Amino acid sequence: xxxxxxxxxACCAVAAALPSSLxxxxxxxxxxxxxxxxxxxRRAPRKRKAGxxxxxxxxxxxxxxxxxxxxxxxxxxxQLLARGTAPxxxxxxxxxxxxxxxxxxxxxxxxxxxxADYRTRGLQFVAISTDDPAEATKGVPKFLREMRAQMPxxxxxxxxxxxxxxxxxxxWGGELPAxxxxxxxxxxxxxxxxxxxxxxxxxxxxxxxxxx
Amino acid sequence: xxxxxxxxxxLVLACSLGALALVARADTPTAAPVAIGxxxxxxxxxxxxxxAHSLASLKGKNGTVLIFIATRCPVSNGYxxxxxxxxxxxxxxxxxxxxxxxxxxxxxSEVKSHAAEKHLTFTILKDEGSKLADRLGAERTPxxxxxDASNRLVYHGRIDNAQNPANVTGSELxxxxxxxxxxxxxxxxxxxxxxxxxxxxxxQ
Numbered sequence: 001x002x003x004x005x006x007x008x009x010a011c012c013a014v015a016a017a018l019p020s021s022l023x024x025x026x027x028x029x030x031x032x033x034x035x036x037x038x039x040x041x042r043r044a045p046r047k048r049k050a051g052x053x054x055x056x057x058x059x060x061x062x063x064x065x066x067x068x069x070x071x072x073x074x075x076x077x078x079q080l081l082a083r084g085t086a087p088x089x090x091x092x093x094x095x096x097x098x099x100x101x102x103x104x105x106x107x108x109x110x111x112x113x114x115x116a117d118y119r120t121r122g123l124q125f126v127a128i129s130t131d132d133p134a135e136a137t138k139g140v141p142k143f144l145r146e147m148r149a150q151m152p153x154x155x156x157x158x159x160x161x162x163x164x165x166x167x168x169x170x171x172w173g174g175e176l177p178a179x180x181x182x183x184x185x186x187x188x189x190x191x192x193x194x195x196x197x198x199x200x201x202x203x204x205x206x207x208x209x210x211x212x
Numbered sequence: 213x214x215x216x217x218x219x220x221x222x223l224v225l226a227c228s229l230g231a232l233a234l235v236a237r238a239d240t241p242t243a244a245p246v247a248i249g250x251x252x253x254x255x256x257x258x259x260x261x262x263x264a265h266s267l268a269s270l271k272g273k274n275g276t277v278l279i280f281i282a283t284r285c286p287v288s289n290g291y292x293x294x295x296x297x298x299x300x301x302x303x304x305x306x307x308x309x310x311x312x313x314x315x316x317x318x319x320x321s322e323v324k325s326h327a328a329e330k331h332l333t334f335t336i337l338k339d340e341g342s343k344l345a346d347r348l349g350a351e352r353t354p355x356x357x358x359x360d361a362s363n364r365l366v367y368h369g370r371i372d373n374a375q376n377p378a379n380v381t382g383s384e385l386x387x388x389x390x391x392x393x394x395x396x397x398x399x400x401x402x403x404x405x406x407x408x409x410x411x412x413x414x415x416q
Binding site for chain 1: 408
């Protein structure tokens, strides 16, 4: 009974936090985004039934809810990358990925940890998926749930990927995954194509979040 | 007991070597990309059966399309039918299409079975050590290098502008091919798209 009460309380807390997390992430990104229409991501996490493998009395920790996955167009990217004025006056880490991309999936747990470690140190971290926009309510939130990811995540909604690639970095060919760290003035201070080395990224993050 | 220790030690060593190999996998090209207008020097690479082919032996009289492809990349696989059709459409026009697999993670045997399974009939070369990819500056799959009859690079980049064939509104590679065949300049010589990184062996 106590366990049920705890689960219900946890679900309520997550549900109450979600709308503000959507608003703040979109506003913080300062980007032109489209929230998913059906609100699937706003659901409280599904309760797991106690199965034979789960001993009664064990702590049942619900999977954390993931922020809703919005859509981001070329103008949204431009606004997101614009640095210097509030609310975009913080260092920005952008990771381009896709659920179909093996090294993207491999590096994601490192990025989730980095998000947790640097969020309170003034870092804005946005994950941008290049999956089909239809995945905004399917594969992408499913993967984010599995990863227990909390960073704002968008799916690119563009007819041509080239302007987006060039707006991020003209020297980038479009290979995935790709990780870019911008300082508070919008200059790229770290970038990596392919699976990122977390130690190298953390060193760059330490520097950029301590620069005034 | 001693035998068990030996087995355990061997396992630990094997795991360590495996981990090192994983860490050693690199995704970043080591050379500057070849520029539009530059001539690509002849090269020789084996196909999936180990038979060596030179660019000179494969080139079409009107040009050659080199496409870095992969067996496991969903983007590259999304273009299998389009690449095969391209090869068929332009064979009669004197342009050869050649696939190149430079992924260290995809052995020649897999390249061969993949081509058979996906009905790819154009020649596919195995770029062991990603040496050609390094020389051209290739970074992703699929990525195209279209060389004219003199092996001059006239187009570099994507095949078209949409992974989903239903959403294609611009076919830059075909536009470049048609322009060269008509004796006209290529309007858009470079175009980018999202793709998979080429999985390179680590630099020694």
